[in-house]
Amino acid sequence: xxxxxxxxxxxxxxxxxxxxxxxxxxxxxxxxxxxxxxxxxxxxxxxxxxxxxxxxxxxxxxxxxxxxxxxxxxxxxxxxx
Amino acid sequence: xxxxxxxxxxxxxxxxxxxxxxxxxxxxxxxxxxxxxxxxxxxxxxxxxxxxxxxxxxxxxxxxxxxxxxxxxxxxxxxxxxxxxxxxxxxxxxxxxxxxxxxxxxxxxxxxxxxxxxxxxxxxxxxxxxxxxxxxxxxxxxxxxxxxxxxxxxxxxxxxxxxxxxxxxxxxxxxxxxxxxxxxxxxxxxxxxxxxxxxxxxxxxxxxxxxxxxxxxxxxxxxxxxxxxxxxxxxxxxxxx
Numbered sequence: 290x291x292x293x294x295x296x297x298x299x300x301x302x303x304x305x306x307x308x309x310x311x312x313x314x315x316x317x318x319x320x321x322x323x324x325x326x327x328x329x330x331x332x333x334x335x336x337x338x339x340x341x342x343x344x345x346x347x348x349x350x351x352x353x354x355x356x357x358x359x360x361x362x363x364x365x366x367x368x369x370x
Numbered sequence: 371x372x373x374x375x376x377x378x379x380x381x382x383x384x385x386x387x388x389x390x391x392x393x394x395x396x397x398x399x400x401x402x403x404x405x406x407x408x409x410x411x412x413x414x415x416x417x418x419x420x421x422x423x424x425x426x427x428x429x430x431x432x433x434x435x436x437x438x439x440x441x442x443x444x445x446x447x448x449x450x451x452x453x454x455x456x457x458x459x460x461x462x463x464x465x466x467x468x469x470x471x472x473x474x475x476x477x478x479x480x481x482x483x484x485x486x487x488x489x490x491x492x493x494x495x496x497x498x499x500x501x502x503x504x505x506x507x508x509x510x511x512x513x514x515x516x517x518x519x520x521x522x523x524x525x526x527x528x529x530x531x532x533x534x535x536x537x538x539x540x541x542x543x544x545x546x547x548x549x550x551x552x553x554x555x556x557x558x559x560x561x562x563x564x565x566x567x568x569x570x571x572x573x574x575x576x577x578x579x580x581x582x583x584x585x586x587x588x589x590x591x592x593x594x595x596x597x598x599x600x601x602x603x604x605x606x607x608x609x610x611x
Contacts, residue, residue: 296435307443331459
């Protein structure tokens with residue numbers, strides 16, 4: 290493992306690049322959170338660690354609950370503790 | 371060198387803007403197949419694979435810069451594009467961020483040996499009684515990306531747990547999150563606990579969460595309010611500057 294070929298300036302450029310990617314993502318998050326629950330994954334499964342009335346719990350063991358929430362409604366009111 | 375990784379070629383097809391696709395393709399054709407494999411594993415959120423491949427790449431003599439740029443960040447760029455275009459959503463982004471962290475675990479000792487220290491240490495947690503963690507997790511992803519060392523206390527965090535983490539890690543910044551109006555007051559109680567153990571002067575407290583406002587943050591005595599993950603990073607930077 291050759292650690293001597295590390296370039297600090299290049300690293301700082303990398304951090305700036307990553308920061309820029311994340312800032313772009315943050316803007317998308319702000320926009321998406323207006324219509325889609327952030328806990329709902331691409332397969333419409335719920336990744337939350339808390340209860341929600343939109344969770345369909347009739348799933349196989351080890352599977353995430355299905356999300357039955359509509360993306361056109363405010364999802365936050367369904368969240369339970 | 372062409373893109374030899376079939377999965378990566380498939381991932382590129384998600385980039386609908388052809389100019390953007392050509393730009394990314396050009397970057398990847400310059401990258402070693404091992405870097406392409408790191409990228410695609412990160413996109414797919416395979417944290418253990420990313421960890422193993424990063425370790426193997428370092429052993430083969432690839433520089434940390436190359437792995438970071440051509441492997442990890444190149445993969446995260448595609449994650450950003452897929453997220454922007456609603457092909458994936460927040461949970462998938464966080465899984466990719468976990469994979470990035472797994473790779474970074476091998477890069478960080480090299481940064482340290484090269485004299486690059488974290489910008490600072492930030493303790494992050496969702497307050498007592500609250501189990502909502504996605505906002506906190508996104509902040510953590512961005513803080514780490516910006517160069518901070520982050521201690522994640524998870525959800526339902528008591529004031530005592532915050533205090534212990536500050537002491538153990540000699541941190542000067544704490545971030546607290548709450549998403550319920552019923553748990554928001556626990557932020558104030560945690561700040562009060564810092565005062566009781568005479569810790570308030572050594573830590574800056576930033577707070578965030580959907581129901582919070584600047585006014586509420588001021589009322590409870592926080593040093594800063596972050597309305598989103600970007601603000602969280604900017605606040606942490608200002609506290610450590």
